Amino acid sequence: xxxxxxxxxxxxxxxxxxxxxxxxxxxxxxxxxxxxxxxxxxxxxxxxxxxxxxxxxxxxxxxxxxxxxxxxxxxxxxxxxxxxxxxxxxxxxxxxxxxxxxxxxxxxxxxxxxxxxxxxxxxxxxxxxxxxxxxxxxxxxxxxxxxxxxxxxxxxxxxxxxxxxxxxxxxxxxxxxxxxxxxxxxxxxxxxxxxxxxxxxxxxxxxxxxxxxxx
Numbered sequence: 001x002x003x004x005x006x007x008x009x010x011x012x013x014x015x016x017x018x019x020x021x022x023x024x025x026x027x028x029x030x031x032x033x034x035x036x037x038x039x040x041x042x043x044x045x046x047x048x049x050x051x052x053x054x055x056x057x058x059x060x061x062x063x064x065x066x067x068x069x070x071x072x073x074x075x076x077x078x079x080x081x082x083x084x085x086x087x088x089x090x091x092x093x094x095x096x097x098x099x100x101x102x103x104x105x106x107x108x109x110x111x112x113x114x115x116x117x118x119x120x121x122x123x124x125x126x127x128x129x130x131x132x133x134x135x136x137x138x139x140x141x142x143x144x145x146x147x148x149x150x151x152x153x154x155x156x157x158x159x160x161x162x163x164x165x166x167x168x169x170x171x172x173x174x175x176x177x178x179x180x181x182x183x184x185x186x187x188x189x190x191x192x193x194x195x196x197x198x199x200x201x202x203x204x205x206x207x208x209x210x211x212x213x214x215x
Contacts, residue, residue: 004035008080014050015082019092022071022085023196024117028092029100031060033082038073045070047086066090116182116192123186139183147187150180 009015014032021028031049033041037057040048047060047068061067068086075082093100126136139147154177161170185191 002075002079004038006079007038007075007082008078009035010080014052015080017047017049017082017084019047019068019084019086021092022087023200024192026099027101028068028086028088028098038082041070041084042073047084061089064090064094066092068092119179120182120186120192123182127186136183139180140187144184144187147180147184151177151184154180 007015013034015034015038017031017033019028019031020026031047032052033048034050037048037050040057040059044059047070049058049060050056051058067089068084069089071085071087073082073084091098093102123136126134127140130137130141139150154173157173158170158177161173185195
């Protein structure tokens, strides 16, 4: 494991720190640290940076309350930049947005990586603005009972595929199930963050159970 003295700070005694949401994996901000702010961050378990504009230390959230609790700090292969995984309280940007990276500069016409966040936004759009001929629109128009019926049907198909030990078919049916579950989430106003928090709470419980069994 590295220590602070192994890191390469620049001529101003700074090192870039890329802050990432430890739950969603979303890039939140790029800030800078000096040795003192890094030590404070590691000691307190919360991000503390060096402000290049004010030339002073600043603890993230000390005035706004938007604290970032540190999960881990990892150096890159050259030891001259850091990636900090955090559990955030509130937006990361001083403008009030979740991330500092919001202004699109370029968008490929051919490369469109999939994300659950992107799919959820698409489904939310279908609920607000009904698109004629859209299967998703059809589900929303039919209502909750239809959506629940499809969730049940797809869950059954997953069981059948798994029972038959058909990996390809099971993957296909799991994707169908995931889609219909997300339609239900949109219909009920459930966010991905709601699910992440629930899973995270179960992870903590599971970790505690494992510790108790080992003791």
